[in-house]
Amino acid sequence: MLEYRYKKWETQAKFWGRFCVSQSAGCRYENGRLMPPVLQLLVVLHMMKRLTDKDLEMARKILMLQSLDC
Template identity: 50%
Template sequence: MKLFEKIANPREIRRKLGLNQQEFWSRIGVTQSGGSRYESGRNMPKPVRELLRLVHVEQIDLSKVRREDFEIVEYLKETHPDLYKSLRKAVRARMETQGDTSADSVEA
């Protein structure tokens, strides 16, 4: 899923994860009633859509991510692109061998 791509059906993602509305929406700072409106078809703002993607589709624990992590990734991409590509390939291979397809299984 691309950055800010429309989340087709947040209800489907929530149900696949086995979460109720309160559990699902509170993880990204949205009230249950607000989430219910998004599930009923109301337009979701881009920041909410991106948080939903990161937390529930990509399964990223945002409490562990720091600004420095992003700066390191950008530095590595700019100064050592071959190393970055090699590391990315190794991580993907590791995820496949561990059967980590969580993002694929809940994409709408």
């Protein structure tokens, strides 16, 4: 994930924030902590360009409407 983030020239806060993950948790994942399987799936789909930032933003808005704030 670290190399992918570097290629995108993004900070940890920006990269991991799109997945509703804090900068500190993202740092731990980049340093070897295992990610939850659902997060792995989202990140891989994003890397494959099958899931866009717009898709993630729309999902985040739906979650906020349902009071499942991330």
